[in-house]
Amino acid sequence: MKIVHTSDWHLGHSLYGRRRHEEFRQFLSWLMELVHREGIEALIVAGDVFDSAVPGTQTQSLYYDFLREVTAAGSPCRHVVIIAGSPDSPAFLDAPAGPLSSMHVHVTGRARAPEEEVLALDGPDGETELIVCAVPFLRDRDLYRAKDGDAMDARDRLMAEGMKEHYRLAALEAERLRAGRDIPVLATGHLFATGGSTSGDDGVRDLCVGSLGQVEADVFPAAFDYVALGHLHAAQKVHGEERIRYTGSPLPMGFDEAGRRHEVRILTTNGAKVESCGVAVPEFQRLERVEGDMEAIERRLDELSAAKESVWAEVLHTGEENVPELRRRVEEHVSGRLEVLRIRNARLLPEGMDADPEQDDLEELDVEDVFERRLREAYPERAPKDPELEELREAFRETVAAVREAEEESCAS
Known part of the structure; x- marks a missing residue:
């Protein structure tokens, strides 16, 4: 069998x-x-x-x-x-x-x-x-x-x-x-x-x-x-x-x-x-992380843009130099079927403060994770399985489902 x-x-x-x-x-x-x-x-x-x-x-x-x-x-x-x-x-x-x-x-x-x-x-x-x-x-x-x-x-x-x-x-x-x-x-x-x-x-x-x-x-x-x-x-x-x-x-x-x-x-x-x-399992959509200093990032983005293959990329800047217009610099080297879905600076937060490696990146959390954290902040004294919290979770799930359904219908049309 x-x-x-x-x-x-x-x-x-x-x-x-x-x-x-x-x-x-x-x-x-x-x-x-x-x-x-x-x-x-x-x-x-x-x-x-x-x-x-x-x-x-x-x-x-x-x-x-x-x-x-x-x-x-x-x-x-x-x-x-x-x-x-x-x-x-x-x-x-x-x-x-x-x-x-x-x-x-x-x-x-x-x-x-x-x-x-x-x-x-x-x-x-x-x-x-x-x-x-x-x-x-x-x-x-x-x-x-x-x-x-x-x-x-x-x-x-x-x-x-x-x-x-x-x-x-x-x-x-x-x-x-x-x-x-x-x-x-x-x-x-x-x-x-x-x-x-x-x-x-x-x-x-x-x-x-x-x-x-x-x-x-x-x-x-x-x-x-x-x-x-x-x-x-x-x-x-x-x-x-x-x-x-x-x-x-x-x-x-x-x-x-x-x-x-x-x-x-x-x-x-x-x-x-x-x-x-x-x-x-075959690769149905190519993903690639592009990382390094600005010169290495620009060179790799140019190569991926010229390849004429559909690629979704994440850019991670790890260089020592300060790049205040990182997004603009990245976008100047993106063309063809290359799409950059995420840009991160390993050294700096958006506000320019030193990055905290233990701080969660909001992009890495889904909407349910964010809602759950907000619940814990709003009701720290409640038990995780409190009936009222369960009702709030259920209402949130129904709202998210309705939004996703509307998005799918929009994409389909």
């Missing part, structure tokens, strides 16, 4: 104001071609399907059109398993679960009991050929109920134990369904495994289960023949274990990822044995 593991699509993501709908369309088209070319029988999407909790209508159309096509008559893909990631709305993903299940698309938005999360997927002969523990992003309330007076270290320990217990129970249910047969058990997860690598502007949102930032590899029982992870955008294995892997995002989410290999993984099963290999 052949299976594709992919994650962190972030459909609807924009890069410093530029919409990326065409890139996502090309990626999904390429993925569809891979499914047909390689005879892929199951597809696993390990979270962060969308870039926001309430995606716009154009972004939703991409998602549902792909699911319709990948499960259509003539497609080798018999099953699609999708879990929610940290920015995904569990309710939004779960809402069409009934109709999607009739297409053999299995969605787990919110955490559930083991008998609901663990899927026994049948082959063409009606016999179970694959078991998937479809564990989504686990939120605080899925793991631990806080009590007054709980010390922080005790809370962290109980949260970690809650996650390990969740996977232990899923593994027990999977073994019950496997019933000694020589078929593989796969598990999913959307989390930050200890030792995982990230890059500066790769778009990975802070992930914290309570104050538990990372989890150890031993959270995954040996019963899992492969663990398909999402959240980190660089393809990597966890603590050197071939069976526990991130595929990373298929598109670069920031200029720190420019030039990095992006991939999906093809899993091949032989009985319960699972082998995997990475397949590189």
